Amino acid sequence: MTLIDALLQGILMGLLFALVALGLNIIWGVMDIVNFAHGEFLMIGMYTTYWTSLLLDIDPLFTLPVAALVGVLLGIASYYGLIRYLLRGPAIAQLFGTFGLMLFLRYLAQFLFGIDYRIIQKGILIGKSLSIGPFIFDWTKLAAGILSLFAFAFVYYFLNKTKTGKALKATSINKEAASYMGIRTDKMNAIAWAIGGGTVGIAGGLLANFYYVYPTVGLLFVMIAFACVALGGFGSIKGVFFAGLLVGILEMVFPVFGALVNSDFLGPHFKFTVVYLTYFIIVVFRPQGLFGWKN
Amino acid sequence: MAFLEISNIVKDFGGLVANNNVSFQIEQGEIVGLIGPNGAGKTTLFNCIVGYYKPDSGKVIFKEKDITGLRPFDTNRAGIGRTFQVMKVTTGMSVIENVMVGAFCRTDDRHAAQSEASEVLNFLGLGSVKAYYLNELPIAMQRKVGLARALATKPELLMLDEVASGLNHTETDELVLLLRRLTAEKGVTLLLIEHIMEMVMSVSHRVIVLDYGEKIAEGLPGEIVKNEDVIKAYLGEKYAKNH
Amino acid sequence: MEKLKDAFDFRDFSRAEQIGLIIFSIFLLIFPWLGSGSFVKAVMIQFLLFSLFGMGWNTIGGYGGQVELGKAQYVGIGAYTVALAMVWWNIPFWVSMPIGILLAVGYSFMIGYPLFRLKGHYFAIATICTSLVLQDIFANWKLVGASKGIELPIHDHPDFLYMQFKSDTYYYYFIMVLFYAALFYMNWFRRSKLGYQLRMIKDDEDAAESLGIDIRWCKIKAYTIASAFVAVGGGFMAVYNLYIDPASVMDLDLSIKIALMAMLGGAGSLWGPIIGAAFLVPLDRFLGSWLGGHKGLVGLDFMIYAMLIMVVSAYQPKGIWGIIEQFRRKGS
Numbered sequence: 001m002t003l004i005d006a007l008l009q010g011i012l013m014g015l016l017f018a019l020v021a022l023g024l025n026i027i028w029g030v031m032d033i034v035n036f037a038h039g040e041f042l043m044i045g046m047y048t049t050y051w052t053s054l055l056l057d058i059d060p061l062f063t064l065p066v067a068a069l070v071g072v073l074l075g076i077a078s079y080y081g082l083i084r085y086l087l088r089g090p091a092i093a094q095l096f097g098t099f100g101l102m103l104f105l106r107y108l109a110q111f112l113f114g115i116d117y118r119i120i121q122k123g124i125l126i127g128k129s130l131s132i133g134p135f136i137f138d139w140t141k142l143a144a145g146i147l148s149l150f151a152f153a154f155v156y157y158f159l160n161k162t163k164t165g166k167a168l169k170a171t172s173i174n175k176e177a178a179s180y181m182g183i184r185t186d187k188m189n190a191i192a193w194a195i196g197g198g199t200v201g202i203a204g205g206l207l208a209n210f211y212y213v214y215p216t217v218g219l220l221f222v223m224i225a226f227a228c229v230a231l232g233g234f235g236s237i238k239g240v241f242f243a244g245l246l247v248g249i250l251e252m253v254f255p256v257f258g259a260l261v262n263s264d265f266l267g268p269h270f271k272f273t274v275v276y277l278t279y280f281i282i283v284v285f286r287p288q289g290l291f292g293w294k295n
Numbered sequence: 296m297a298f299l300e301i302s303n304i305v306k307d308f309g310g311l312v313a314n315n316n317v318s319f320q321i322e323q324g325e326i327v328g329l330i331g332p333n334g335a336g337k338t339t340l341f342n343c344i345v346g347y348y349k350p351d352s353g354k355v356i357f358k359e360k361d362i363t364g365l366r367p368f369d370t371n372r373a374g375i376g377r378t379f380q381v382m383k384v385t386t387g388m389s390v391i392e393n394v395m396v397g398a399f400c401r402t403d404d405r406h407a408a409q410s411e412a413s414e415v416l417n418f419l420g421l422g423s424v425k426a427y428y429l430n431e432l433p434i435a436m437q438r439k440v441g442l443a444r445a446l447a448t449k450p451e452l453l454m455l456d457e458v459a460s461g462l463n464h465t466e467t468d469e470l471v472l473l474l475r476r477l478t479a480e481k482g483v484t485l486l487l488i489e490h491i492m493e494m495v496m497s498v499s500h501r502v503i504v505l506d507y508g509e510k511i512a513e514g515l516p517g518e519i520v521k522n523e524d525v526i527k528a529y530l531g532e533k534y535a536k537n538h
Numbered sequence: 539m540e541k542l543k544d545a546f547d548f549r550d551f552s553r554a555e556q557i558g559l560i561i562f563s564i565f566l567l568i569f570p571w572l573g574s575g576s577f578v579k580a581v582m583i584q585f586l587l588f589s590l591f592g593m594g595w596n597t598i599g600g601y602g603g604q605v606e607l608g609k610a611q612y613v614g615i616g617a618y619t620v621a622l623a624m625v626w627w628n629i630p631f632w633v634s635m636p637i638g639i640l641l642a643v644g645y646s647f648m649i650g651y652p653l654f655r656l657k658g659h660y661f662a663i664a665t666i667c668t669s670l671v672l673q674d675i676f677a678n679w680k681l682v683g684a685s686k687g688i689e690l691p692i693h694d695h696p697d698f699l700y701m702q703f704k705s706d707t708y709y710y711y712f713i714m715v716l717f718y719a720a721l722f723y724m725n726w727f728r729r730s731k732l733g734y735q736l737r738m739i740k741d742d743e744d745a746a747e748s749l750g751i752d753i754r755w756c757k758i759k760a761y762t763i764a765s766a767f768v769a770v771g772g773g774f775m776a777v778y779n780l781y782i783d784p785a786s787v788m789d790l791d792l793s794i795k796i797a798l799m800a801m802l803g804g805a806g807s808l809w810g811p812i813i814g815a816a817f818l819v820p821l822d823r824f825l826g827s828w829l830g831g832h833k834g835l836v837g838l839d840f841m842i843y844a845m846l847i848m849v850v851s852a853y854q855p856k857g858i859w860g861i862i863e864q865f866r867r868k869g870s
Contacts, residue, residue: 034659085852091658092605093855096801099794100847107840219790223670226663273674276667283660284652345748371750379748385741387806388734396738399731400750405544408731441745448750 005135006252012137012145014248018241019148019203020221021228022155023075023196029172029235030192033083036098038225039218040105041197045071045204046213047109050120059123061143064205071201075193083193084186102218109215117214125209144206151202155195156237168192172235224251227279250274297356298323298484299344299452304353306339313339314350315508321452326478326485328495328516331505332528337488338380340505341454344486345377346370357452371400376450378441380457384429390440391416391425397447415443419473435466446483453477455487459494467491471498496520504528545726552866555809566714570707577827579706583778585819586713587771592800592811593720594767598760599797600805601733603740604657608665609796611672612765614788615642616772618676621688621782630699635773642769643762650758666790673788687783690776701777709778716774720767724808727763736760740806768796795822798843802850804859813858818843 024038045067052063078101086097120126125139159165170178171188179185211217228247232239254274297320306314313336321327329337343350349364356362362370391412398408416422419439429437438458445453459467471494477483489495495502496516504512504519506528512519519525548556569582591609599605619638623629649668656664677685695704703709727733735756738746747753776782803814825839854860
């Protein structure tokens with residue numbers, strides 16, 4: 001794979017990463033809570049798409065609304081069922097609470113679906129690719145990238161142009177001031193979780209088109225999401241978008257470098273190490289990320 | 296050389312100049328009051344001295360050593376202690392354990408720390424509440440625990456941040472006596488930020504006045520109350536002119 | 539020495555706790571003679587091992603108040619040092635273990651220094667990252683066996699130089715000794731200067747700084763102590779299991795379990811990690827073996843833990859010990 005190829009593939013994956021990280025970012029921004037279960041929400045979105053398309057025998061892309069809906073419900077249920085109670089306690093309790101949720105969902109999936117890796121095999125775009133000049137793109141990944149972009153734009157519009165969205169932004173900037181203006185924090189929290197769950201549900205649905213579906217897939221992606229949120233600056237929507245792209249590019253380009261340099265240690269299996277190191281370096285040396293203002 | 300020398304401290308918070316070229320000196324054994332209207336920059340100056348903030352320019356020289364910009368734990372080890380205006384009411388450690396943490400600043404041994412802490416608590420009249428937790432005590436006592444804690448670090452200069460706020464007359468009088476004992480018996484130099492005029496005037500040897508980030512007056516309490524600039528700062532032009 | 543006396547001094551605990559400790563200790567001492575099966579013995583060994591891990595974690599996570607989720611990397615360092623030393627150079631346990639501890643300490647200083655610029659969630663996530671990075675490296679590094687791991691050569695039993703025994707009883711007493719060493723150390727630690735300073739940092743950082751405490755340095759010290767503890771556990775795992783691989787000694791799941799047990803039992807208290815391990819290890823093992831027979835129930839055990847975690851986090855962040863203390867205070 002050439003460098004330019006890697007770059008383009010990286011951008012496509014990056015768009016999806018950005019979408020995955022978006023939900024995490026919103027929840028973090030509005031409530032200052034880290035949703036460790038975010039990767040599991042993604043995983044559930046993936047399973048939703050998998051099973052829906054299989055059982056109803058329809059193309060996986062058409063199941064996206066279902067994945068989104070399941071995500072929204074999951075987010076709301078999590079908020080009212082657990083998160084609300086965690087808010088009363090110290091930060092440590094919140095951390096562990098969402099951690100518990102993460103484990104619960106992960107092993108629930110394992111319990112219900114077993115540990116097997118599954119992959120969607122039937123669908124309009126599955127296995128087909130598009131050639132533009134010397135570059136070949138999988139249609140599934142192309143669709144994932146494009147639809148992620150749309151989803152992102154939709155959320156951006158929602159946050160900046162609608163009344164509810166602006167209320168959400170206000171709450172994330174200053175919870176108390178917003179509540180004095182009549183914006184109910186509790187409702188905003190629930191909405192944040194609904195959007196967070198919904199967007200990552202869609203991301204899961206898109207991802208399931210070309211990635212293996214298995215119960216522990218969430219961990220990898222939540223770490224990528226953390227890196228994106230840290231890189232982009234906690235709380236910044238634009239930031240997380242560009243960060244997603246950057247991480248996607250890094251992830252794809254890195255093994256290409258490795259191949260060029262012919263090093264054992266720079267192989268493709270280390271590409272996620274790059275992501276983890278990125279998070280670490282950013283958070284330690286530039287905590288505000290590239291664009292963020294909320295620390 | 297002076298015990299504590301503040302020279303030309305400037306602290307700018309991106310447009311708001313909290314401290315504008317503030318300079319003064321304190322001699323060992325003095326009790327100095329730092330007063331001024333709200334927003335005059337007293338707390339900022341305080342924090343510049345102990346190290347919470349690093350001054351943009353200027354120097355803090357303590358016992359002939361330049362301590363400008365050192366972190367709070369370093370200034371503490373150098374001999375400067377401080378109390379906080381608002382004490383965080385915590386439930387993790389009892390009163391004596393709190394004070395022992397202060398004592399541990401000067402010793403590694405638990406038993407030494409414990410006896411030092413006991414001594415300080417007794418000196419302040421808190422001997423009976425050693426085993427209590429902060430949330431079980433009234434505010435005046437909580438304040439005293441904060442004072443005990445700082446004292447346990449054996450400071451040579453103790454900086455008190457509005458230690459008299461919220462106290463009634465009796466408590467304030469007790470505090471004044473206590474502060475005088477601190478200087479007389481333990482040789483501690485005191486620098487107090489205060490709003491309660493009665494208290495600061497009766498206990499201080501000297502008073503320094505800040506307004507809008509600048510030092511506008513310095514002198515004996517008796518002089519300060521008659522100082523035109525001070526009156527103007529607190530009460531406005533009208534009262535100064537008519538005085 | 540005055541200092542050492544503190545380690546054995548349990549007098550500031552309540553009568554009930556002292557008696558409980560004595561009864562528990564007697565039980566532990568005579569346990570192997572109670573004639574239980576090998577499965578139960580293995581569970582007890584795991585319990586003691588995880589208590590050791592938990593107590594170590596407690597220094598930084600409990601007393602220090604900084605939840606960290608990357609302890610497994612130090613288990614790995616301890617385990618791999620002991621294993622490789624034996625496999626490559628035939629070095630006995632008693633020489634390789636101290637080296638492993640030194641390596642763990644060194645590595646934790648190196649990472650700890652930048653790590654402790656962070657707090658709260660950011661810190662926790664960063665600890666996960668560092669652990670995953672190390673695991674990734676070991677899983678791909680052919681020199682140390684990559685993901686296949688390392689098998690330790692079997693010596694004639696019993697071998698006290700290399701700590702290899704045929705009967706579990708020997709391993710049991712070995713881990714029990716380590717357990718008590720850890721317990722006495724923690725008893726000393728909680729009343730040491732560092733212990734007090736950490737507790738102050740946890741309670742009120744600003745005040746701590748004003749009292750001459752170098753916060754970052756204290757946290758690094760606690761973190762390093764925790765790493766040393768955990769590395770010893772890793773060394774034990776190497777000679778007990780005679781096989782290690784990145785998944786068994788460095789995995790994130792292990793880090794989570796360690797932190798979880800300490801937190802469930804009560805982080806920041808001396809008994810907490812032990813209670814947590816006493817609760818979760820048997821649960822894990824018995825559920826695991828019971829469910830293992832029922833193929834369809836894979837994952838149920840973790841689901842139960844997870845629910846436990848959520849409930850405890852929501853209602854009593856101080857864990858089981860916190861609940862016990864609440865009852866005590868109500869009673870008095």
